[in-house]
Amino acid sequence: MVKKQKRVLSKSERERRKNKIVAFCVMAVAAVFFGFPFLYMLGSSVKSDLDLQLHPELIFPSSFGEWTFERYTGFFMYAGKIATLPIAFLNSLWSTAANVLLTVALDLLVAYAVIFVRFKFKKVFMKFLYLWMAIPGVIATAPMFAMYATIKNALGLHEGVGAYLYIYLWLIVPGSTGIFNVLLMRNMFASIPMEIVESARSDGASNMQIFRRIVLPLARSTILLIVLFTFNGSWNSLAWPLLVLSGESKTWETLTLALTGYTGSSNWGQVGYSMASSVFALIPTLIVFLFTQSKMIDGLSSTGVKK
């Protein structure tokens, strides 16, 4: 009896080991598919122009002399002028940061109110948010742009700082009220035991103290999750900035938008620069991803369906 069991166990173990080898092979193939484009991007950015022409089949430069880093060193100055890309980088950076801060602040306020404060119309408010999720965003884009353009025209904001701030207001603010994020935060707050909050309140703690001492530390991972998804969404958004910034100065563009200048053309003279620019634009994303990837993946696994 015991012997038999041992044999079965070892068989299943052998099976498991075989499975692992098969899985590793599959994953290795997948890794080539998913990793290769990054290698190609990196390699093309350091290939000399001559090499890009003569050896398109190689990922990395053909010989030691063909390595070039001038595209990276010459980033900030291009043809005697400050390149637009670093400026676009700054535009993206501040608008993304503002979007993230606004989103998190609004979500925290709403979730705190909904869970810990009794007020009128609370049920109506939440019910409304749930129902509103069914309305597709596409029907809002066109009228939103019409609103944007009408107000811009009426105020005469065509150039200068005012126009810039007005455009960025429309880039930053509309995305900050995502309902999914509110529900995520609400659910997190709802999981905090009510007794803790009640006992703190009976000890005379103010709402601010409860929020800072109890709620905020507990909500940290949810906040991080919302920060990450908002960061990615804002940093990579293309459609709305393309609409709002069309016809505006190049120096006002966001980074993702600025890079569209390198797409859609088969001009190989640009390959090196476009790849170097892509690497440059990818750096913030990569840094954020490296430090938070396990959190991001866990968050995606537990919240399930985002996007």
Add this chain to the structure above:
Amino acid sequence: MASNSILEEYVEASEEAEIAEKKKAQKKSRRRESAFGMALIAPYILIFVVFSLVPPVLGIAFSFMSYNPYNTADIRFVGFQNYINIFNFDLPISKSFWSSFGTMFIYVAIGTPLAVIIPFFLAYFINMEPPGYKFFRALIYFPNVVSITIMGIIFGNMFAGDSSGLINSWLGTEIHWLSGEPWKDDILRWVVIFIATEWWCTGTNFIIFAAAFRDVPKSLYEACEMDGGGKWKKILHVTIPNIKSTVTVCLFNILIGYLGLYGQVIVLNDFTNANIMVSPTMFIQHYLSDFSYARITGYVCACALMFGIVVMFFSTIQRKAMGEHRTRSKRTEDCIAYFADRDRFTTEASNG
């Protein structure tokens, strides 16, 4: 005796007054709390109303108007004219609007199954936890956070039309992947778009499926094994029923997301063919951003509403399907309970 009752009455009265006062104070604090709560959600509501609630409402209003944001004197009510124009197929603009649905449906019909099947198998294999699986998981997910423009730059250069493209130089060919003729070479463009989309979009579903695989109770597999079920039986009878609900949710999310096809075609197209392979979202964006079409903003809003109705049709089906999945997951629980009972029964029997 009498004084006693008076005293009692007095005490009662004072108690009542106290209670009333307390109630009053309570009411006051309630009101204050209520005001505080509303003050907390006020900023959200303000932004939500201006940027989320008003636009669709205005959109409906604009669709019955001839609206020009740059010339407010030109605005007038036109009734159903915009909708009549949309269904007037003699107008080239309406024709291109409806043909854009064709592009969208091709993309959805091919893209959605791919976006479910490939992550499904990758998640299945990652769940066996091969060596280095955390690295593989991160690598497969990473393209998801890369911006679509960078994706366009990389794949656009890889599939460049002349011999300088990587793929062409490998194959020794000069296939015009992206810069081919309209219509005739669309299939090549689609191939590139689907490869790029797979690279870009697999991550999310892959992670979600991997979590779903992981959450299938191990005892169910063991039970299946005990009943003599092989590898395929396990997949068919344990894995698939248990992750069906997750797959359904992801399927519809992908489908609805893919209806809004936009970026891929923008970044993976040659400028010379800017007008081919237009999706509804691209159509709407194109006519909005072009200054010379500002006078037909009302018409574009009507188009956006028509498109919105199509999207809502699918999201309604999704809601129905998700409502169904709730009962299904309950069935899963029943199933687990059943297996647990049976396991206990079999172990007891074997012990006996």
